[in-house]
Amino acid sequence: xxxxxxxxxxxxxxxxxxxxxxxxxxxxxxxxxxxxxxxxxxxxxxxxxxxxxxxxxxxxxxxxxxxxxxxxxxxxxxxxxxxxxxxxxxxxxxxxxxxxxxxxxxxxxxxxxxxxxxxxxxxxxxxxxxxxxxxxxxxxxxxxxxxxxxxxxxxxxxxxxxxxxxxxxxxxxxxxxxxxxxxxxxxxxxxxxxxxxxxxxxxxxxxxxxxxxxxxxxxxxxxxxxxxxxxxxxxxxxxxxxxxxxxxxxxxxxxxxxxxxxxxxxxxxxxxxxxxxxxxxxxxxxxxxxxxxxxxxxxxxxxxxxxxxxxxxxxxxxxxxxxxxxxxxxxxxxxxxxxxxxxxxxxxxxxxxxxxxxxxxxxxxxxxxxxxxxxxxxxxxxxxxxxxxxxxxxxxxxxxxxxxxxxxxxxxxxxxxxxxxxxxxxxxxxxxxxxxxxxxxxxxxxxxxxxxxxxxxxxxxxxxxxxxxxxxxxxxxxxxxxxxxxxxxxxxxxxxxxxxxxxxxxxxxxxxxxxxxxxxxxxxxxxxxxxxxxxxxxxxxxxxxxxxxxxxxxxxxxxxxxxxxxxxxxxxxxxxxxxxxxxxxxxxxxxxxxxxxxxxxxxxxxxxxxxxxxxxxxxxxxxxxxxxxxxxxxxxxxxxxxxxxxxxxxxxxx
Numbered sequence: 119x120x121x122x123x124x125x126x127x128x129x130x131x132x133x134x135x136x137x138x139x140x141x142x143x144x145x146x147x148x149x150x151x152x153x154x155x156x157x158x159x160x161x162x163x164x165x166x167x168x169x170x171x172x173x174x175x176x177x178x179x180x181x182x183x184x185x186x187x188x189x190x191x192x193x194x195x196x197x198x199x200x201x202x203x204x205x206x207x208x209x210x211x212x213x214x215x216x217x218x219x220x221x222x223x224x225x226x227x228x229x230x231x232x233x234x235x236x237x238x239x240x241x242x243x244x245x246x247x248x249x250x251x252x253x254x255x256x257x258x259x260x261x262x263x264x265x266x267x268x269x270x271x272x273x274x275x276x277x278x279x280x281x282x283x284x285x286x287x288x289x290x291x292x293x294x295x296x297x298x299x300x301x302x303x304x305x306x307x308x309x310x311x312x313x314x315x316x317x318x319x320x321x322x323x324x325x326x327x328x329x330x331x332x333x334x335x336x337x338x339x340x341x342x343x344x345x346x347x348x349x350x351x352x353x354x355x356x357x358x359x360x361x362x363x364x365x366x367x368x369x370x371x372x373x374x375x376x377x378x379x380x381x382x383x384x385x386x387x388x389x390x391x392x393x394x395x396x397x398x399x400x401x402x403x404x405x406x407x408x409x410x411x412x413x414x415x416x417x418x419x420x421x422x423x424x425x426x427x428x429x430x431x432x433x434x435x436x437x438x439x440x441x442x443x444x445x446x447x448x449x450x451x452x453x454x455x456x457x458x459x460x461x462x463x464x465x466x467x468x469x470x471x472x473x474x475x476x477x478x479x480x481x482x483x484x485x486x487x488x489x490x491x492x493x494x495x496x497x498x499x500x501x502x503x504x505x506x507x508x509x510x511x512x513x514x515x516x517x518x519x520x521x522x523x524x525x526x527x528x529x530x531x532x533x534x535x536x537x538x539x540x541x542x543x544x545x546x547x548x549x550x551x552x553x554x555x556x557x558x559x560x561x562x563x564x565x566x567x568x569x570x571x572x573x574x575x576x577x578x579x580x581x582x583x584x585x586x587x588x589x590x591x592x593x594x595x596x597x598x599x600x601x602x603x604x605x606x607x608x609x610x611x612x613x614x615x616x617x618x619x620x621x622x623x624x625x626x627x628x629x630x631x632x633x634x635x636x637x638x639x640x641x642x643x644x645x646x647x648x649x650x651x652x653x654x655x656x657x658x659x660x661x662x663x664x665x666x667x668x669x670x671x672x673x674x675x676x677x678x679x680x681x682x683x684x685x686x687x688x689x690x691x692x693x694x695x696x697x698x699x700x701x702x703x704x705x706x707x708x709x710x711x712x713x714x715x716x717x718x719x720x721x722x723x724x725x726x727x728x729x730x731x732x733x734x735x736x737x738x739x740x741x742x743x744x745x746x747x748x749x750x751x752x753x754x755x756x757x758x759x760x761x762x763x764x765x766x767x768x769x770x771x772x
Contacts, residue, residue: 119718119740124417128736129746130764131720136419136755140361141295157693157738160290165691167294168204168285174301175203178627181308183634185580191634198659202446203626204281204297207665209442209658210257211247214668218245230438231262233275247668250675257665258283260442261614264433266540267508271432274607276598277615278443280622286669293619296363299355300623303370304587306355309348310377311583313385333398340398353406360407361414365616367407369594375400376586383566384582419755427601429489430610431505431537434599437546443618444595446658447629451588453651454632455557457644458564466563474556478548481600485537486530488601493526501608502529509536551596558589584631591624606752629655694738711739718742724772725765744768 120126124134125142145166149159179199183192213232216222218239227236234256239245246253258279263271284294341349352374360367378399382392408415441448459470492498499516506513511532517525541548565582594617602610633655636648671681677696678687687699698705711721723743726732733746745751745768748761 121718123413126718126742128740128742129733130751130760131742131744133760134417136417138292138360138362138364138414138418140358140414141290141292141363145290145295156740157695158691160693161288161691163290164285164288167290167297170298171204171281171301172200174298174305175199175623175627178301178305178308179630179634181305182580182584182627182631185308185312186635186638188634188638191637195630195634199627199630202630202659202662203623204285205666206446206659206662207257207282207669208260208278208280209445209661210260211665211668212661213442214247214253214256215245215664218243218247231436232256232260232439232442233262247664247672250672250680252672254283254286254665254669254672257669261435261439263609265508266431266433266505266536268433269508271609274609274611276435276611278618279615280443280619282666282669286666286673288673292363293365293616296359296366297623299359299362300366300370300620303355303359303366304373304623304627306352307370307374307377307586308580308583310352310374311381311580311586313381336395337398337402340395341402344399344402349402350406353403353410356403357407357411361411363616364418364420366620369590369617369620371400371403373586373590374403376590377583380562380582380586383562388566424604425488425491425495426604427484427488428492428604428608429485430598430600430602431489431533432610433540434544435547436544437550440547440595444621444625446655446662447622447625449654449658450629450632450636450651451625452554453647453654454636455554455561455588457636457639457647458561459557462561462564464560466560469563470556470560473559474552477555477596478552481597485600486534489530489533490523490526493529494521494523502533506533509533511536548596548599551592554592555589555596558585558592561585580631581635584628584635587624587628591621591628594618594621594624697738708735708738711735711741715739715741720744722768722771725768 124136125139127133127135145159145163146156148166149156149162152159154162176196176199180192180196183189183195210232213230213235217227217235220238220241222238224237227238230236234253258277259275260278261276263275265271279293281294281297284291356367356371356374359370375396379392379396382395386392459467489502493502503513503516506529513529513532514525516522562582562585565579598610598613598617602613605612633648633651636651640648674689675681678689679685694705694708697708718741721735721739721741721743723733723735723746725745725748728747728749730747733743735741736743736746745761745764748765751758751761
């Protein structure tokens with residue numbers, strides 16, 4: 119219905135959508151070209167996202183292994199990736215089945231401490247996974263968050279969503295719409311890593327010529343070497359990814375820059391100039407990204423604001439909860455990393471250890487820095503004072519001045535011992551991920567500096583690139599243990615949500631590459647390692663496949679009735695069929711509005727809570743209403759007065 123861009127917001131009349139909406143445009147255009155109505159196109163869109171994610175996963179795993187000349191295993195593991203990445207669940211489904219079948223003692227479930235699964239199921243009780251209840255929702259919230267004082271967080275626990283959960287929910291949010299394009303970006307990064315872009319012959323940029331050139335000439339020379347098609351296509355894809363799901367832009371820009379960095383290191387050996395060249399590539403990409411999608415960036419508003427990062431002042435994530443999310447992939451990845459480190463006889467362990475320590479130190483200093491920024495800011499003072507009171511830490515009253523730096527330092531130092539003791543109580547996840555990063559550095563050094571690795575022809579191998587994916591996913595999951603992006607939630611809920619979603623892709627792709635690599639390398643290493651990696655992955659993979667089996671049936675039972683019902687409602691991909699069955703008059707009214715009302719006149723609907731049926735007429739017709747879900751408007755627009763102004767007006771009208 120919108121006459122132009124940005125499209126009109128159906129839940130805030132008179133305003134354009136303040137969100138990354140490119141995925142909706144793509145889906146809508148395809149639906150219009152195919153002459154498919156919106157309620158059908160929605161479910162076909164979900165189906166296309168599943169297939170697009172499966173295709174991208176297959177292609178990426180296949181090409182990574184085919185680059186290693188492992189074509190037979192590439193096909194098999196690529197097909198597994200097409201199931202594991204978009205359809206498999208995390209390991210919480212295994213807990214659901216075990217709990218419902220009386221496996222595990224009460225003390226075990228209390229120790230595990232996953233919400234809704236803290237005690238054994240009652241005897242003769244129907245298993246939750248066989249009902250139409252939303253038991254599957256718990257699989258996206260396995261992290262039980264606690265404050266530093268030991269108080270459980272209620273309501274704002276971290277979201278650890280994964281693709282299969284999104285598809286079962288029917289959640290066509292930007293993070294889901296971007297999935298196939300995120301995999302496309304990873305494939306594009308692989309192109310930047312592989313030889314053949316002009317870097318194989320060692321261009322003169324590493325020598326004195328680079329130092330003597332102006333930055334203008336450096337950028338032009340670098341652009342010519344990369345090649346105009348690759349440069350523009352990369353900018354087009356990355357800019358489109360920002361338009362699809364802005365959170366993803368910096369993540370995949372980092373991966374592409376990392377691929378360029380590693381290719382330079384591989385082809386020319388290490389030199390400090392590689393860092394400046396990588397920064398130049400980032401600049402070369404960012405400029406066309408902004409220019410190509412300038413109208414979107416101009417109109418985009420976000421809830422993010424200064425200081426953009428906040429310290430994570432909660433207890434760290436327990437490692438067992440982390441494994442419930444990523445355990446399937448991390449098993450094979452860990453076996454690969456340990457095998458490679460042992461195979462090179464722990465060479466470069468000092469640098470690997472230093473890299474792991476530096477990573478933890480950097481993140482800790484960032485936590486302290488943004489803790490100071492938080493304490494200095496007027497709005498952060500209340501949070502710091504409340505935290506100190508909850509921890510039983512005495513703080514002097516905040517001085518009446520704009521920037522009480524001295525008070526902020528004393529507040530941070532007073533709270534720091536409690537913070538460190540909380541970290542010391544659950545250190546395993548931090549140490550594991552830092553150790554993973556350290557092992558990646560050790561293996562890179564061996565690959566690029568070892569004469570044997572050069573003789574083996576590492577130029578064409580994808581192992582360093584797979585390690586880049588592992589490192590990126592490691593940083594995405596370790597970072598929120600120390601800092602998170604500031605938003606309206608005020609906690610790390612959304613940062614974990616968006617970062618873990620991309621880590622699922624990268625860990626998942628890397629795990630299957632690891633299995634293929636170990637099988638092909640079994641002649642030169644222990645033959646038991648590929649069996650161990652494959653057996654562990656297969657076991658957890660079979661458990662994870664229980665999620666779509668049970669969750670899809672539970673979801674369908676909401677609309678079609680129980681599986682055991684004598685007469686179930688027929689299956690349908692009509693997204694409004696349930697409205698027709700439950701309220702035929704409302705269904706007819708919605709159809710009348712869709713067919714008879716032109717343009718975008720404003721309709722009036724009562725304002726109600728989020729995740730409810732309020733705002734459904736606007737959502738089903740595209741006709742804007744005064745106000746839909748107010749909380750989501752704050753999330754999309756940041757600090758805006760409109761919802762607070764409009765809600766009492768709507769109530770007054772009614």
